[in-house]
Amino acid sequence: MNTEKTEKFQSVLYLNGVTKSFDGFKAINNLSLDVSPGELRAIIGPNGAGKSTMMDIITGKTKPDKGEVRFKDNIDLTRHDEADIANMGIGRKFQKPTVIDSLTVWDNLDLALAGNRGIWQTLVFKLSSNQCERIEEIISLIGLSEKTEALAKNLSHGQKQWLEIGMLIIQEPEVLLVDEPAGGMTDYETMETAKLLKDIAKNHSVIVVEHDMDFVRALDCTVTVLHEGSVLAEGSLEKVSADPRVIEVYLGR
């Protein structure tokens, strides 16, 4: 459904020479990245490589010290805040599953549901029957049908991950940034997640950060290796895992 929209530009996300220091420590160092419309991209790299910080920069949580961050070729993301960027169509799942603890599974999805975010609209908002069906559809997709009315805080870690993925999907963003989705999941669930993301990537751009190599292999897409805040290698999983510098980074510690 997004194909005709996505053909209008070359890169959906374009980072060039991005640098960000925290107290002199360069978490992101001259980072460049180019994601084309409809692409599925995996980002790997050791802990502290700057993967989450990169997502913070794209989603407006962190402002880079220098460098370009562009959405659809010409929108400068560094000039927008989180809510703006989310409304432009960039959705995010956090590394630590972040759902709204004291709301039910249903209400979490209701909140994330694509639609007007204005204060007056939410005061008078009523779910349409289509929207209810959509929520139910997502709930069964993420396997939480039994838990519709359960509070999010009473879900297991894996279920929270699923809920957050559901929230991401129902938000209908054009670009999905997914930070370590498989944490706390069983092997089976991990593979299901990979399948789901591949499915979503058919008509969205998806960037996934993950450690689990089986998972990355199942995604079967271009892999970018981050190390010390910049790109160390990029290419197919076979290619990057044969790269001596990547082996050094992963095995050298």
Add this chain to the structure above:
Amino acid sequence: MNLLQQTFIYKALQNDIFGRYVLSFVIIIGTVIPLLNVFAPEGSMFDITTFTMTLMGKILCFAILALALDLVWGYCGILSLGHGAFFSLGGYAMGMYLMRQIGDRGVYGNPELPDFMVFLNWDALPWYWYGFDSFGFALLMVFLAPGILAFVFGWMAFRSRVTGVYFSIITQALTFALMQAFFMNKLGFGGNNGLTDFKDILGFNIQSDETRSVLVFTAALVLCITYFVCKYIVSSKFGKVLVSIRDAESRTRFLGYRVEHYKLLVFTFSAIVAGVAGAIYVPLVGAANPSEFSPINSIGIVIWVALGGRGTLYGAIIGALVIGYAKSYFTTSFPDLWLYILGGLFVLTTMYLPEGIAGRLEQLRQKRNGSKNDPSTPAKNAELEVAK
């Protein structure tokens, strides 16, 4: 009957057992007590003294104030330690009207100026007193004075993302600064003495039992209306956004919600409600006093809500009623002990009733309902989690 079931009030109360009890109690206080005060023969066992009735009226005003705080703190996580300021501003706006109603009946008999201005040798009414001869204008100011202050203050604070304890501290500073200002004679609000010696309201003698009865009834009515408005807000999608901001503010932004707009609207609304409470309180007690701005008063409101139980609305009312009544009992019987008791109560609440009275009531209800129905209740799920 069907029509009745369609109404929001019916739906709102259907699943709100304790809310029903609390509101029924409020309605009884607001109707039976005034009626008995006015109609029961003096000295009979049914007679309610004017003192008791006034006390009840004051406590109902506190309950409105508690609701206002629960909406921002309990639902949206904004711990305002300055709600006393909004309450007082609403009170002063009403007080200014009542001052103008005195006319030439003051001690100095000046038809143009309130006594305190004559005393200060002022020769004209300051511009900001214009219009307060009109009840309608005063009522507008009851809304606008706290509303605009909250809007401007909130706009600056929320836009710069001042949150948590920092926000609480600046709200304390706000009410403290206003207290200092209102204590000054030259500000034109009566300084130390505040506004007092009121004669009548809308032409009715403000001291008479009948007028007070109406005020107490009004307090109960406004409390009920406020309850339903708050109930509407928290059950709307807007209310879910508020909870989302409380639980995970940053996440809410990433969902595309403009957190600062939500906070600003709910904070301003809450301040207006607090102002309305103050506007009923002032004619009841017969004075608007600058000490109402004192920081400790605002902290007191937080204690009511904490004891009653945050984020339930009816809990805030319980907290205000219980502490309001206890305060009047202890300050007459053991005046020196009251602050210690209040402090102790707060410590005990945080230790043994972290969810307040309302939280305990919900627990008891869940226990009584047993595990047979409603598989989604939090307690049950918690058990399931442990069992895994």
